[in-house]
Amino acid sequence: xxxxxxHPSWVICKSGTSVKIECRSLDFQATTxxxxxxxxxxxxxxxxxxxxxxxxxxxxxxxxxxxxxNHASLTLSTLTVTSAHPEDSSFYICSARWGQGYEQYFGPGxxxxxx
Amino acid sequence: AQSVTQLGSxxxxxxxxxxxxxxxxxxxxxxxxxxxxxxxxxxxxxxxxYTSAATLVKGINxxxxxxxxxxxxxxxxxxxxxxxxxxxxxxxxxxxxxNRLAFGxxxxxxxxx
Numbered sequence: 068x069x070x071x072x073x074h075p076s077w078v079i080c081k082s083g084t085s086v087k088i089e090c091r092s093l094d095f096q097a098t099t100x101x102x103x104x105x106x107x108x109x110x111x112x113x114x115x116x117x118x119x120x121x122x123x124x125x126x127x128x129x130x131x132x133x134x135x136x137n138h139a140s141l142t143l144s145t146l147t148v149t150s151a152h153p154e155d156s157s158f159y160i161c162s163a164r165w166g167q168g169y170e171q172y173f174g175p176g177x178x179x180x181x182x
Numbered sequence: 183a184q185s186v187t188q189l190g191s192x193x194x195x196x197x198x199x200x201x202x203x204x205x206x207x208x209x210x211x212x213x214x215x216x217x218x219x220x221x222x223x224x225x226x227x228x229x230x231x232y233t234s235a236a237t238l239v240k241g242i243n244x245x246x247x248x249x250x251x252x253x254x255x256x257x258x259x260x261x262x263x264x265x266x267x268x269x270x271x272x273x274x275x276x277x278x279x280x281n282r283l284a285f286g287x288x289x290x291x292x293x294x295x
Binding site for chain 2: 071073099101108109110111112113116158160162169170171172173174175176178
């Protein structure tokens with residue numbers, strides 16, 4: 068149980084285009100989803116927290132207009148990187164949890180390369 | 183705010199030897215502590231967690247960790263390393279409730295045959 072998927076697993080896009088990454092909880096209802104960014108050989112940095120049906124809460128330094136997060140249902144959250152640039156290339160990982168539970172379940176990640 | 187310190191980005195261990203990964207935390211509230219493992223190009227898998235119950239926590243794959251409040255530590259150990267233990271290991275801390283996990287920089291474990 069507690070499986071989280073991400074799609075796509077990797078994507079290459081041209082500079083200036085937008086890319087959408089999906090995060091789904093497959094066997095539970097995720098009341099809260101988290102988006103992280105991981106640079107090569109570095110740790111995960113929390114980008115934002117989203118609760119179903121409400122606006123995401125972004126961490127300091129994360130551009131809200133660049134990284135659009137939508138948590139429209141209890142099983143799906145999307146991260147859209149708008150007007151992507153090479154510096155946005157990274158590994159994006161989502162996690163999900165249900166109710167007031169503390170444990171987060173992580174997706175397999177999406178590798179974004181912007182050329 | 184919470185933070186975690188993991189020293190030594192790369193850790194080499196011989197197959198069959200003890201694995202010891204150190205984690206020290208800083209937290210202004212009673213912490214929840216986690217160890218995760220990440221294999222190349224994959225997400226994170228939870229190894230074990232401390233949530234204010236027993237201070238010695240046993241996890242998957244033979245790993246365990248001990249919460250020591252006086253030392254603000256949560257070191258991860260495994261008595262005998264296996265080749266399959268080669269991976270990146272992250273320690274993480276959150277406040278009660280598990281929001282806003284703060285991760286350490288990770289330890290890349292290499293197992294030498």
